[in-house]
Amino acid sequence: MGFELEQPLALLLFIPVLIAVIVFVRSKLHLSSREKLVIVPLRILIFTLLAVALAMPNLVFTAKEVHTVFIMDRSDSNTRANNEMTSFIREAVSAKGEEDAFAIVSVGRDAVIERMISSENSFSSDWSRISGDYTNLESALQLSTSLLAEKGGGRIVIMSDGNETAGDALHQASIVREQGITVDTVPFFSQGMKDVSMKDLQVPRQMFKGEKARISVTVESTEEAAALLQVMINQEAVLEEVVELKEGTNSFSFTHPVTESGTHHIRAEVFTDEDSIPENNQLSAMTIVGGSAKVLLVEGDRYQAGNALYDALVSSELDVERVSADFLPGELNNYLQYESIIFSNVPAMSISPQQMEIIEKAVRDFGVGFIMTGGMNSFALGGYKDTPIETILPVEMEIKSEEELPSLGMVFVIDRSGSMMGQRLELAKEAAARSVELLREGDTVGVVAFDDQIWPVVETAPMEDIGEVTEKILGITAGGGTDIYPGLAEGYRQLETHELQRRHIILLTDGESPETGDYKALIEGGLEDNITLSAVAVGADADHYLLEELAEYGAGRFYAVFDESTMPSILSRETMLATRTYIEDNPFYPKISSGTSDWTPAFMNGVPRMNAYIATTPKGRATNVLTSEKEDPVLSRWQYGLGKTVAWTSDVDGAWSGDWAAWENWAPLWNDIVTWTFSAGTQDPFELAQRRDGMTSVLTFTAEETTSKPLDAAVVDERGSELEASVRMTKPGEYEVSFEGNEGMHFVQLTERNEEQTPLFQTGVTVSYPEEYELKPLNDRFLEELADRGDGAVIGEASEAFRPLAEPPSAKQSIAHWLILAAFLLFFTEVGLRRFGVPRFSFARLRGNSGAWAEEGTTGRAGTIGELKSRKAASFSRKAGKGTESRMRSEAEKVISTENPGTGGKKGLGKKAGAAGLQYSSEKTKGKDTASTEESSQDRMKRLLEAKKRRGL
Numbered sequence: 001m002g003f004e005l006e007q008p009l010a011l012l013l014f015i016p017v018l019i020a021v022i023v024f025v026r027s028k029l030h031l032s033s034r035e036k037l038v039i040v041p042l043r044i045l046i047f048t049l050l051a052v053a054l055a056m057p058n059l060v061f062t063a064k065e066v067h068t069v070f071i072m073d074r075s076d077s078n079t080r081a082n083n084e085m086t087s088f089i090r091e092a093v094s095a096k097g098e099e100d101a102f103a104i105v106s107v108g109r110d111a112v113i114e115r116m117i118s119s120e121n122s123f124s125s126d127w128s129r130i131s132g133d134y135t136n137l138e139s140a141l142q143l144s145t146s147l148l149a150e151k152g153g154g155r156i157v158i159m160s161d162g163n164e165t166a167g168d169a170l171h172q173a174s175i176v177r178e179q180g181i182t183v184d185t186v187p188f189f190s191q192g193m194k195d196v197s198m199k200d201l202q203v204p205r206q207m208f209k210g211e212k213a214r215i216s217v218t219v220e221s222t223e224e225a226a227a228l229l230q231v232m233i234n235q236e237a238v239l240e241e242v243v244e245l246k247e248g249t250n251s252f253s254f255t256h257p258v259t260e261s262g263t264h265h266i267r268a269e270v271f272t273d274e275d276s277i278p279e280n281n282q283l284s285a286m287t288i289v290g291g292s293a294k295v296l297l298v299e300g301d302r303y304q305a306g307n308a309l310y311d312a313l314v315s316s317e318l319d320v321e322r323v324s325a326d327f328l329p330g331e332l333n334n335y336l337q338y339e340s341i342i343f344s345n346v347p348a349m350s351i352s353p354q355q356m357e358i359i360e361k362a363v364r365d366f367g368v369g370f371i372m373t374g375g376m377n378s379f380a381l382g383g384y385k386d387t388p389i390e391t392i393l394p395v396e397m398e399i400k401s402e403e404e405l406p407s408l409g410m411v412f413v414i415d416r417s418g419s420m421m422g423q424r425l426e427l428a429k430e431a432a433a434r435s436v437e438l439l440r441e442g443d444t445v446g447v448v449a450f451d452d453q454i455w456p457v458v459e460t461a462p463m464e465d466i467g468e469v470t471e472k473i474l475g476i477t478a479g480g481g482t483d484i485y486p487g488l489a490e491g492y493r494q495l496e497t498h499e500l501q502r503r504h505i506i507l508l509t510d511g512e513s514p515e516t517g518d519y520k521a522l523i524e525g526g527l528e529d530n531i532t533l534s535a536v537a538v539g540a541d542a543d544h545y546l547l548e549e550l551a552e553y554g555a556g557r558f559y560a561v562f563d564e565s566t567m568p569s570i571l572s573r574e575t576m577l578a579t580r581t582y583i584e585d586n587p588f589y590p591k592i593s594s595g596t597s598d599w600t601p602a603f604m605n606g607v608p609r610m611n612a613y614i615a616t617t618p619k620g621r622a623t624n625v626l627t628s629e630k631e632d633p634v635l636s637r638w639q640y641g642l643g644k645t646v647a648w649t650s651d652v653d654g655a656w657s658g659d660w661a662a663w664e665n666w667a668p669l670w671n672d673i674v675t676w677t678f679s680a681g682t683q684d685p686f687e688l689a690q691r692r693d694g695m696t697s698v699l700t701f702t703a704e705e706t707t708s709k710p711l712d713a714a715v716v717d718e719r720g721s722e723l724e725a726s727v728r729m730t731k732p733g734e735y736e737v738s739f740e741g742n743e744g745m746h747f748v749q750l751t752e753r754n755e756e757q758t759p760l761f762q763t764g765v766t767v768s769y770p771e772e773y774e775l776k777p778l779n780d781r782f783l784e785e786l787a788d789r790g791d792g793a794v795i796g797e798a799s800e801a802f803r804p805l806a807e808p809p810s811a812k813q814s815i816a817h818w819l820i821l822a823a824f825l826l827f828f829t830e831v832g833l834r835r836f837g838v839p840r841f842s843f844a845r846l847r848g849n850s851g852a853w854a855e856e857g858t859t860g861r862a863g864t865i866g867e868l869k870s871r872k873a874a875s876f877s878r879k880a881g882k883g884t885e886s887r888m889r890s891e892a893e894k895v896i897s898t899e900n901p902g903t904g905g906k907k908g909l910g911k912k913a914g915a916a917g918l919q920y921s922s923e924k925t926k927g928k929d930t931a932s933t934e935e936s937s938q939d940r941m942k943r944l945l946e947a948k949k950r951r952g953l
Contacts, residue, residue, distance in 0.1 A: 004812075006056035013054065017047035042830045049823035057819070058812040065099035066802045067117060067151045068092075069144040073160035073188065075108045076132035076279070077772050080190035085159045086125045088186065091798035092157075093121050100802050103147050107140035108132040109166070109695070117147055133279075133770045134695055135160070137786075138167025141183070145176050153180035153808070157801050158786065161189045162779030165771045166694035170782075173789035180807060183790020184800070189778040196221045196245060196272045197280035197775060203266050207289045212255040217268050219252070221245040222775065228271040231256075233264055234337070245272075261291040261319070262337025263764055265718070265745050280773035284744060284766040293339040293678055294319045298328060300346040300377045308661035309344055309373065309652040309670060316671035325350035332720040333745050335362040336764075340677040344652060345375030348383035348569035349559065358720040360388035364641030365714055365749050366762055369677025371646040374656060379614045379649065380582050383573030385438060394622035394638035395647045397576065399615050406501035409444035410435075410578060411460055411491040412571075414476065415509035415538075417451040421478035424538060427564050428508055431571040433470040435506075438575045441466060446494050447473055450487025451480025460494035484509060484546075485517035492522060496529050503531040504578040506571060507550065510538035519546075523553040532556045534574050538564065585612040587658070590626040590634045599625055599676075602669045608659035610634070613649040637676070642749075642759045644677045686750070686761050697767050699737040699748065706733035710753040711760065713737045718745040741767045 005011070021044050025036065070092075072085045093102060104114040104123065109131040115123050137158065148154040156176065158169075162185075173183045200218035207213055215231060224246055231239040231254075238256050258264070269282040295318050297310055313320045321338075325346045329335060335358065348356075362368040370392055372378060380397035384390050390397055412432045416425065436445060446460025447469070458472050484507070491505050505526075523533055533554025535547040538561045551558035559570050576582070590610055592603045607626075618624055618633045626635035637646045654661040663669075686701040708729065715725040715737070723746070725739040737748060749762040787794050795801065 004058050006058060008055055010055035011051060013051040014048070017044070017051060020047065039830055039833055042826060042833070046823050046826045046830065049819045049826070053816040053819040053823070057815050059815060064808070065097065065101065065119075066805060067101050067103075067148055067154035068096075068801050069103045069105060069117070069147055069154065069156050070801070071105050071107055071111075071137070071140045071144060071156060071158045071160070072114075072127075073135060073137070073158070074106045074127065074130060074132060075135040075165075075772055076277070077135065077163055077776070078161045078188065078190055079132065080193070081159075081161070081188040082127070085188055088159060088188075088798050089123075092801040093123070095799040096121075096802040101151075102802075103144075105140050105144050105147075106130055107136060109134040109136060111136065111140040111143040113143065113147070117151070133772050134166040135164050135772060136166040136694075137164050137169035138172045141169060141172040141176055145179060145181060148181055149179075153805070155182045155184060155792070155801070155805060156790070157184045157186060157795070158783075159186045159188050160783065161776075162187065162782040162786075163772075163776045164779075164782065169786055170789050173786055177789065177791045181790075182792045182805060183787060184792040185783040185787045185794050186796075187778055187780060187783055187794070193276040193775065194222050194274045195276045195280070195775045196225060196227055196270055197277065197773070198268060198270055198283040199249070201266070201268045201283040201285045203285045203287050205287060207258055207287055212257050213287065214253065214255050215239075215266065215268070216251065216253040219243075219245060219250045219270050220775070221247060221250065221272075223247050225272050225274070230269050230271070232267045232269075234334070235265075258287075258289050260337065261289045261294055262339075263288050263333065264337065265333050277773050277775065280769050280775070282743075283768055286745060286764045286766055288764075292317075292319050293675070294321065294337060295674060296320075296335070296338040296341045297322045297344060298342065298346050299324055299344050300350060300375070300382075307344065307652065308654065308666070309342070312667040312670045313674065315667045316674075318671070318674065328355055330355060330358070331718050332358050332362060332716060332747065333718045335359060335368055336366055336747070338368060339679065340369030340371065340674055342371040342373070342674070343378070343389075344373045345377050346382065347377035348387060348389070348573065349561070349563075349566040351389075351566075352563055353387075353565050354720070356388040360392055361716055361720050361722075363392050363643035363645060365716060366747060367642035367679035367759075369644050369646075369674070369679070370640075371648065371673065371677060373652050374614045374649045375651045375653075379616055379647075380576040381573065381614060383569035383576070385572050385576055386434065387569065392640045392643070392645050393647050394619055394636040394645060395616035395633055395649070396619060398617060399582065407444075408439070408578060409446075409460070409495055409498050409500040409503045410439070410575065411446040411448060411495050411505045412473075413448045413450065413487050413491040413505060413507045414457075415451070415482060415484075415487075415511065416449040416455065416476055416478050417480050417482040417509075417511055418478055419482070419511050419541065420538075424510060424564055425476070425478050427567045428538070429474050429476055431508075431568040433473045434568050435571040435575040436463075436469050436473065437466060438572060439463065439466070444495075444498050444500060445469060446491065448487050448490050448494070449476050450483065450490075452483045453480065454486050454490050456490070460498065482509065482511035482513050483516055484513035485515070485519065485522075488519070488550075489517060489522055492526050492531060495531055496526065501530075502578060503529070504556070504574070505531060505533045505554070506536065506574050507533065507547070508536040508538065508567075508571075509547070510542050512541070512543040513546070519550055520553055523550065527553075527555060532578075534558070536561060536567070536570055538567070582615050583612055584615050584628065584630065584632065585656075586629075587611050588629045590628060593624045593627060599669070599672050602665040602672065608663050610650055610656070610660060611658045612656040616647065616649055635673075642679065642762070646673055646677060648673075686763075688763060688765070690765055692768075692771065693738075695740050695770075696738050697741055697746075697765075699765060700730075701735045701737065701750065701761070703733040708732045709760075711735055712751050712753050712757065714749045714751070715739045715741070716747045717741060718747075743767055743769050 021040065024043060025040055070089050072082070074082060089104065096102070099119060101117045101119040103117040106112050106114050106127055112128050112130055114127055137160065140158070141156065144156045148156070176183055197220050198217070199220050200216070202216040203213060217229065217231070219227070219229070227243055227245050229239070229241050229243050229252060230237060233256070239254060243250070243252060264287050266285045266287065267282060271281065275281065295313060297313070297320050299307065299322065310320060310322055328351060335341065341359065359370065363370050372389070372393060385397040412435070414428055414432060420428065432447065439445060441464060442462055444460060445458060445463045447458035449455040449457050457476060458469050463469055488505070488507060495503050495505065526533065533550060534556030535551040536559045537544045537547045540562065544560055548558040557574070561567060561570065587609055590607055592607070613628060613632070613634055615632050618636055619638065622633070622636050622638040624633045624636050628634055632649070633647065634649050635646070637644065650657045650660070652661065660666060686703055689700040689702070691698050711727055713725045713727045715723045717723060723739045723741055725737055727735055727737050729735050735750070745764060745766055747762070747764045750760045752758040752760055784794055
């Protein structure tokens with residue numbers, strides 16, 4: 001046990017303490033010598049205790065046991081050493097002391113606790129599953145330090161190959177040492193690994209269409225082997241060749257003609273029979289090919305033989321790729337190779353919500369153009385209300401005319417049987433709720449759920465609170481069998497009692513149902529009351545034949561849904577069709593708007609007549625090029641982010657557009673429309689450099705001009721997911737963009753930070769596999785430096801893990817509060833002594849007066865009574881004060897002066913004689929044998945009174 005002061009400078013308070021004691025002694029002149037001998041030391045002790053307490057004294061207890069935390073590097077580069085590291089821990093634990101304790105931590109990308117600190121020897125080797133694509137020893141040190149914090153110190157033993165790929169363990173080891181924790185290291189390395197890895201892939205960053213791309217590949221191998229080298233461009237294999245690898249570095253190069261413009265993703269991969277680390281077998285790169293623009297034409301009808309729009313674009317020498325909606329790409333990279341995308345009568349239910357979001361990102365962030373043409377499956381009729389596609393278009397699907405809308409009643413009949421349980425029912429409820437939100441308050445709405453029974457959810461009635469209705473819909477749960485007829489009959493029964501201009505039922509189910517009623521009679525009876533029916537078959541198990549027949553009977557539409565995520569678009573389309581009359585089919589001549597001089601040359605000689613179009617509402621910043629007689633947009637355009645989009649609300653086949661498809665300016669007009677959507681390509685030049693910092697990719701953009709504009713960055717991976725990115729300006733004209741991305745393509749856009757977020761630059765980069773998968777030798781130097789920073793050692797024997805610590809952990813116990821308590825107790829004792837006086841026996845003991853003790857022993861009871869009288873007189877004298885004693889002394893002097901006038905009768909001589917009398921009296925008194933060493937106040941008082949009496953006589 002030891003002693004320490006946390007604030008030793010507080011002991012300087014002894015200086016004012018001494019001054020305070022001196023002042024106290026001088027200010028208390030009325031204290032007797034006996035009282036001073038007791039109270040003054042007591043006061044000094046009180047101040048001393050307080051000064052020491054302010055210095056924060058601690059009792060220090062040193063621990064004898066050793067606490068050790070073992071860190072196991074279980075990253076992918078060191079997986080073969082797991083058993084050896086486990087054996088090392090078991091051997092070390094078997095040699096530890098009985099009171100020694102240990103814990104175990106595993107580390108890869110992150111650190112996890114496998115065992116808390118305990119002195120028990122047994123432990124399980126059923127380790128946790130961790131992500132091993134990085135080695136983050138820094139996080140392991142931080143976690144281990146938290147385990148040892150309560151113990152006041154200890155030892156950390158790191159078992160690793162020393163190949164750190166994330167964090168800064170050296171810096172953390174220095175911090176750990178400052179907390180009284182030692183860091184030891186033990187080398188462990190996976191021996192005998194056979195590996196082939198891709199080290200480098202080089203392609204030109206920019207090329208022109210028709211140019212031959214030179215592709216260089218570097219492969220490393222631990223031994224001679226035969227391997228298959230494969231190179232793919234945009235997921236299409238352009239090279240598959242068996243190559244002979246030698247031990248070490250192997251380089252290969254070849255050329256490939258580039259026949260298409262746009263952004264191209266190039267991926268190289270190598271395959272061998274024996275490969276310890278398959279994760280390092282591939283690398284990616286990208287190149288941008290300029291030249292003729294490429295356009296993607298997406299058609300809703302896969303069996304359509306001819307398309308007037310396609311013919312017009314081809315005649316304009318545009319590079320057009322024609323696909324149906326079923327073959328629409330699902331990755332962002334596949335859209336960026338096109339300058340513009342055209343939807344020709346494509347229904348929303350043919351496109352997944354994820355594909356819509358990717359198209360929206362391609363337009364907004366990367367400047368890809370987008371055009372939608374009209375038809376029965378476009379705009380509101382196609383179910384695009386409240387979708388990302390509506391967001392990018394210059395028009396809204398909702399009609400905001402002041403015309404009186406027809407009264408409407410809708411009933412949703414929804415299957416809630418057990419087969420609908422899970423995501424299917426959730427999407428069905430979401431679709432119904434979104435459809436209800438498209439209606440107006442006052443529209444009649446009902447919801448009937450069914451399984452093998454009827455479950456009324458919302459009684460058919462005019463809707464007063466949209467939120468209440470949607471809440472009830474979202475509360476539907478699954479269970480039971482499937483019987484369609486009773487639920488459908490209930491829907492008809494509820495709706496036929498309402499007098500409305502339009503009445504419509506939507507039936508949604510995923511199963512087969514027994515024929516428990518006459519569907520044809522039910523539906524035909526509803527048609528007599530102007531009730532129509534549409535049916536949605538969800539999944540392959542639904543009775544498609546029955547549902548299609550029901551929709552045909554009910555004069556509605558049938559939908560076969562195999563992608564459940566399209567249900568909201570289908571129900572939205574049905575609701576929009578039932579709510580509004582969107583098709584304007586009165587023939588008219590479109591009006592040409594001013595301010596569109598780049599397109600008006602085609603209209604100089606007039607325009608053909610148009611038969612029909614889909615009604616929409618233009619957005620605020622949109623420009624209407626052609627409008628109808630009702631001022632509805634027919635051809636509208638605007639800028640959305642970096643991209644430009646166009647809405648053509650008529651069709652392109654001639655059924656609605658009339659003579660437009662045969663018009664002589666048809667092809668020139670569409671050439672102008674499509675090329676207007678192309679990206680201008682005016683970007684500030686930036687030089688790009690890329691590096692890896694652990695899990696973070698760092699891009700350095702250097703501008704030719706040394707400007708200091710504040711910039712923002714957006715980073716999107718090849719699946720369209722936006723990643724968190726940070727931007728900082730390292731110096732004027734140089735910016736660093738940091739983000740954490742997995743292996744593959746990433747697209748980066750820089751924008752100027754202002755109200756418009758002006759785009760400045762966009763490019764693509766590739767992120768290679770993590771450094772963890774590079775085949776590296778044991779890093780002895782790193783392990784030695786790590787142990788040196790942690791004031792430890794590189795150990796070889798397991799028993800050294802529990803060797804005595806150079807600075808054992810210690811615990812501190814503060815005693816300041818006890819000293820303060822003692823000071824208070826002594827203070828109250830001192831107050832009591834000053835108030836009631838110091839007992840005589842205490843004074844006698846302090847003086848060590850043995851004669852007084854002997855006298856007290858012989859006088860017995862008489863001495864005791866005399867002592868009590870003496871104390872009483874002394875108390876009386878103190879209370880009387882100095883004034884009374886002075887007056888008594890003065891009167892006594894006068895009496896003595898009268899009795900002994902002296903010679904000559906002079907006043908001065910009287911005083912001298914009186915003083916001599918007093919002196920004689922005092923000397924006489926001192927000569928007497930009394931029980932005390934000084935004359936008591938009571939005797940002096942008696943003598944003075946006697947003198948006074950004699951004077952009176």
